[in-house]
Amino acid sequence: MLKVHEGADIATLMNELGARARAAARPLAVATTERKNAALLAMADALEANTPDILEANARDMEAGRAAGLSTALLDRLMLDEKRVAAMAAGIREIARLEDPVGQVIAAWERPNGLFIERVRTPLGVVGVIYESRPNVTADAGALCLKAGNAVILRGGSDSAHSSAAIHACLVEGLVKAGLPEDAIQRVPVTDRAAVGELLKGLDGNLDVIVPRGGRSLVERVQKEARVPVFSHLEGICHLYIDKSARLDMAVSLTVNAKMRRTGICGAAETLLVDRAAADTHLVPVLDALAAAGCEIRGDEGVRVRFPSARPATEEDWRTEYLDAIISVKLVDGVGEAIEHIETWSSHHTEAIVAEDASAVERFFNEIDSAILLHNASTQFADGGEFGMGAEIGIATGKMHARGPVGVEQLTSFKYRVRGTGQVRP
Amino acid sequence: MLKVHEGADIATLMNELGARARAAARPLAVATTERKNAALLAMADALEANTPDILEANARDMEAGRAAGLSTALLDRLMLDEKRVAAMAAGIREIARLEDPVGQVIAAWERPNGLFIERVRTPLGVVGVIYESRPNVTADAGALCLKAGNAVILRGGSDSAHSSAAIHACLVEGLVKAGLPEDAIQRVPVTDRAAVGELLKGLDGNLDVIVPRGGRSLVERVQKEARVPVFSHLEGICHLYIDKSARLDMAVSLTVNAKMRRTGICGAAETLLVDRAAADTHLVPVLDALAAAGCEIRGDEGVRVRFPSARPATEEDWRTEYLDAIISVKLVDGVGEAIEHIETWSSHHTEAIVAEDASAVERFFNEIDSAILLHNASTQFADGGEFGMGAEIGIATGKMHARGPVGVEQLTSFKYRVRGTGQVRP
The missing domain is CATH 3.40.309.10 (Aldehyde Dehydrogenase; Chain A, domain 2)
Incomplete structure (x- = not known):
């Protein structure tokens, strides 16, 4: 793992991740449903095939976590076993079965002058996910963003760095097998906290939305400092x-x-x-x-x-x-x-x-x-799975764009396609 | 017109506008379509009935504009005559004829456990509109926000202050006649530029979205400084x-x-x-x-x-x-x-x-x-009217929430209504 401690270097590194995500987002936006699903299924296979490596990486995180005195609850969230890895793979296969939101026509109407207008779902672009030490979020968030045609930059907690890296390698394997850009799912390769600050600044315009998954202090910081839109909830009273x-x-x-x-x-x-x-x-x-x-x-x-x-x-x-x-x-x-x-x-x-x-x-x-x-x-x-969305990247309480469970549909935007026969505006 | 030049006073004043808008937004969110339309029609009537006052106020703005050396183009945008006032009234009547987006069920499905889920449109809350010296925006934006059940705070250019105040008085007359809170459509009563800064800060959580209407420098400032979501386009290349x-x-x-x-x-x-x-x-x-x-x-x-x-x-x-x-x-x-x-x-x-x-x-x-x-x-x-949306408050190029023409539908959010028969989650 790359360790960089000088502020300027972190900014350069993070902005480069952003530029690469943006470059990957274009082919991803036009990738067929078949190709995206092939990548998802290959990711699930890779997770299962590489279970020993993932568990070994997780054992290193657990050992460090115990040495650092993590609470039992945190250690339980961090811990992986064969069953949990299999559950991650099953979750990704379920996302593959979801309907592809990209290209869906959400409204269509004709104007008196004969113009035919359609509102069509498109990917959002580049999603940043900041989460604490739950290695499974790496798989869930990566797969959900891919299904919606978005590139994603994952920034997991440092306590789960080895586990996340091993899981991320499986996701990239799936992308490559399906012929999709490997930068479609990137992982911040440093544990430096300054990396989060760079995400919050928006990576030079190359980050479209941030999803914070974690405790109150993380979400509060993201809501307060982010210069890009945020899908989040601070608490559930x-x-x-x-x-x-x-x-x-x-x-x-x-x-x-x-x-x-x-x-x-x-x-x-x-x-x-x-x-x-x-x-x-x-x-x-x-x-x-x-x-x-x-x-x-x-x-x-x-x-x-x-x-x-x-x-x-x-x-x-x-x-x-x-x-x-x-x-x-x-x-x-x-x-x-x-x-x-x-x-x-x-x-x-x-x-x-x-x-x-x-x-x-x-x-x-x-x-x-x-x-x-x-x-x-x-x-x-109150849960995306219970709502029938298949999976969720989080729950939002804001009123903009996404509200409630954030699933693949909420990870999309839209554009208008207007078909004419030579109409000029009077 | 109140003139305040001390920073702290402006902040207090603006935050009070925000608190009043938030208080008005609640009854507005549950107001019936009939009541909102009655207010809109009363506004249109008031504009016509008060045309002489509006033109007199506009004459003062025009005189000051000429003295200040405004360009011919700006003076033309500022100028009102009977025809333009009548067009404003007609525009508001057209908004009254639009379908009410609030309460519309945009999706509904049943879960295997019998839960019936609906996604229903709700108002966004409080909208801030910052615009340059086009007095008609006062009428358009006020009416559109009302139709979508939102409270609005209007901040027009100082060059059109008298015209906007006269138009705003007609809008308030319509609200009062229909029994809606007069704080539903508020106008920033000071020309101090610090007022814009306060809007950009979000009025203590009481502003949900800002719509800047104007030249590049205004939009650029709003996009850069706003701490709340913005519906805007910087330019149309x-x-x-x-x-x-x-x-x-x-x-x-x-x-x-x-x-x-x-x-x-x-x-x-x-x-x-x-x-x-x-x-x-x-x-x-x-x-x-x-x-x-x-x-x-x-x-x-x-x-x-x-x-x-x-x-x-x-x-x-x-x-x-x-x-x-x-x-x-x-x-x-x-x-x-x-x-x-x-x-x-x-x-x-x-x-x-x-x-x-x-x-x-x-x-x-x-x-x-x-x-x-x-x-x-x-x-x-590329225009809300041409798209059949009736009217637009602007055009957005961002990918969050609203994209393209921003009409009444784009000025709404949604919530989920879930109907059960005693279901508990296993």
Whole structure:
């Protein structure tokens, strides 16, 4: 691995990666679906064939990680075994099966003067992905960007450098086998942090969008400093609202799933809002079930009167993404106050309502401006795979271009094709 | 008009405008189509009813403009008369007739687990429009943003301050009559340039997108400094390519229209590429027609051999947007070299091919990455109205979110609505 520590050299290196990505993006944009899929399948084969090398590289990362005192959670994310490598290969094969978004006609109409106008999907260009030490992101992000006809520059965490390099070599092998430019998927070959700064500056106009995958501090830095568009979410302060019209059994099962299925993902519920009119019927059974599942309850006054073991919730709780087995609970005056609370405190990621009253559901769906709104379903469905997109490179909470799960379709732009028969403009 | 010259005050003032816009955006996002259209029609009525006031305000701007030595072209853009005010009112009535994009379901599908997912259009939020001294932009931009459910902050040029204020008063009258928040369309009430700087900083998170309308220096500054997304084009270096398969009469009429119909608009052709195989048949008739229409020709060596009155073209010409009766002309080896030239020099706005050979057209359409590509039609059709969008707030050459004409649809975002029957994620 190349190690460069002088700022100017890093800038030169990174801008060169950008120029090479831009050059690769042109043939990639016109590559056939067959060729892209052939590359993806060859990548999956290469991952399986090179499993021993990948595991050996991963063992070096794990050893260094243990020596550096990485937490158990981080070491688990970093760790690869045969099953995980096979899962990466399977994921890439699934991306090969997805419909190719490039060239899809998304709208078409004819003008009175006979001009026929089509809006057609095109690749975005060059995508930069910055992620922490999860080696599988190398495979997922590389494959997704390729399917959408984009060149990609991958900048993984330094802790997973050897693993990522071994995986990246398999991706390049697939590209070469299919006759696609190997610069279509590049990996930043240095661990220097200045490389991230160069990506954020946009590589001299050769980077079209950045996707940060990682913890809050990484995403915050990218959102603050990036001079190019960013697809990201800072946090997922997701709400579940139980209306007085909710079926009790559904309120219980959805709350427990939304909070406890996995507490560390961005679609996990962090705040439970309960209709005051259901306080005497729904509140205690729901909180009993949460507590039985091992969840800590933090409630407002009305909650604590009815559920005395709850700790008091403060304003700080309404703005906190616990990512843990903790939930804040508040009584609200119907769907109106639920909407007010959510619009005030939400991170605009995902919110759910449990209700049988259709008018409450419509208000919830119309008046809340979050990427994903669910009715009678768990917030944990906030996921590209669950949406049927096959795979996602992340979830975005911004309102520009991509919102919600970012899959192959969201990694495209469009252009207009206009067909005439000699029309001049009067 | 409020005049504030102290930096801190401007920041406070502008951030307050932003906070008020954000507050107005919420009721606006859920306003019915009927109410929005009622406001638009009331605005159009108010413009007509207040024509004398508007013309009086405009007379003050014109007088000050003359005293300040504004060019004839700028004074013409600034000038209003009864006909121009009536045209503004008619434009707003046309926007009222457009389909409401908000709430449109743009995709819907069901998952194997029974979840029903819809992608639904929502407003973007708060739009900032920065424009030079064209008072009609006040009416157009205000009305378009309202139709898409967005709050807007208008920052017009200081030369048109009185005219814009008078027009803005009519827009507010329409909002109030329809019971919509008057902060839905705000006008920056100071001419201080620091106000633009505050818009570029994003008004404390209360500005979602900026649309600059004006000359190159304005757009360049906005693109460089804005900390929020920008819908814009820096320039329109548009190309017309004449293939050897082109019909001669069409090549002549399209070239003359693309270059000379109006030379000052962004969709005007700036460079003509002629297939070397058509040099002896098409080149001279086309250049004769351009010259007869008053166009200066700048050609490469091959062009000048055949058309000796052409001045020599240098590399500088390939990168120049003349916005004038001047055209640069180059012979190319078929559609392949035409594509190479365009990908090298184009501003990715609009390019046209004149050809009867379908395979040349397909290569042109597939391999060029510009917002608008036309076959056998004039580049001057690059316009929201001509595309059937009713009106546009500008044309964008970026690849994010909006590309090409920016109409009501492009001024929206989307969210997901997911309907379940109690599904939990396994």
